[in-house]
Amino acid sequence: MSIKDVAARAGVSWKTVSNVVNERPVVRPETAERVRGAIDELGYVPNHVGRDLRGGSTRTIALVLPELANPYFAILAERIQKAAGERGYTVSVELSLGDREVERDHLVGRTARPVDAVILSPMALEPSDLVGLSAATPLVLLGEAVPAGENVFHVAIDNAGSAVDVVRHLVDGGRSRPLFLGAEEGQRSTGAERLAGFRAACRYAGIELDPSLIRRADVWDRATGRAVVAEAIDGGLAFDAIVAANDLLGIGALAALREHGRAVPDEVAVVGWDDLPESAYAVPSLSSIAPDLEALVSAALDAAMGVMPTAGDRVGVAAHEIVVPHRLQVRGSSVSAGSARR
Known part of the structure; x- marks a missing residue:
């Protein structure tokens, strides 16, 4: 049904129907009631896209x-x-x-x-x-x-502030050589902000960061987290904690550590971001920064x-x-x- 069908049934112009549909107070009450009756009888659904294109609110x-x-x-x-x-x-x-x-x-x-x-x-x-x-x-x-x-x-x-919270937690647990997984440099991005907070917290704690402990991840997913951490272990890199820029990277890191016989958390602690539901069911369960969604x-x-x-x-x-x-x-x-x- 079109607006013209409604207009014909109600005996009014299509502009009058439009005024009623859009609740414009320019139609006499008895006419508006007749139009609404025609709308109900015909099952007419207003074309809001057309109305939106004329500049109305789309909601x-x-x-x-x-x-x-x-x-x-x-x-x-x-x-x-x-x-x-x-x-x-x-x-x-x-x-x-x-x-x-x-x-x-x-x-x-x-x-x-x-x-x-x-x-x-x-x-x-x-x-x-x-x-x-x-x-x-x-x-x-x-x-x-x-x-x-x-x-x-x-x-x-607060990406930087949450990274400080992570490092403080790790330092309080006796960790002194953390690896950052998911680094992004030179831009105002989530990864860059978290890395900046990580670096600042390490400096405050007196931890000298080896550049090899800052690891990029082109994709923040499980497979990349697993591959990057496996590469670090195979390359002989020593670390006692992993700060993963999101939980998917962290879950991948847990898989790599398990496959290489590294005990978590006794040898290596791992923390991520986002507090995904699956993080609570990882083995072991993954510590994570939980945003107030x-x-x-x-x-x-x-x-x-x-x-x-x-x-x-x-x-x-x-x-x-x-x-x-x-x-x-x-x-x-x-x-x-x-x-x-x-």
Whole structure:
């Protein structure tokens, strides 16, 4: 059924039907009632896409993620979709697959259909893509630190601070030669921020870092974590802890240590980030930095909808930077059962 069918049944113009559908107070009550009756009789569904193209609110948010193979992003998508639905919004989940051009398109609002806001977790963007950016619609970046711009917000945990928490935990456990797995250099990225916090904490603890203990990981997944740690062991590199930039790398590291006969945590402690559900079931269970996902999702949606957090919220706000809480979830990979009881 089309809007013209409804107009014919109600004996009005299609513009009158449009006014009723869009709740414009320009139609006499009795006429509006007749139009709504025709809509019900015919089962007409308004074409909101057409209305959106004319500039109305879509009540839709584009959520752009690099992948869903990483459980963290799948969980995040589910949480955001549920929370947005409770606010009366629909979420359109888009995958960038690490394609810089796709991410850049969403930066400037080139989406498949009009949306009220974009929440983007970038993987391939360069700093030059973000400098001086002024988004046409509200843009919320997750994870990656960006220069403040008009209509651009950044929501994340304190990556450097959480790395300090990890190193402090390891040093308190007697570790003195930690390896960082997942290094990213020379850019404002999650990996670079975590590495910066790691280095600062090691300096404070009096640990002299051997450059060979800083290991890159081109892909943050289990297979890469396993391969990089296996290469380090086969190369004779000595270390007594692994700080993995995410849990998938950490789980891969656990596999490599197990295959090479290294006892965890007695010989090598391992800590990751994201607190994935599978981390609790790894052998041994993986210690991890756990972001407050409820606060992160709420802050991202608030920013997307133009509602800035208040001082009473569980977040820190500076300009367009919103920092959500985290905690270190200590498990068997970084502390033995006996140590935990002591």
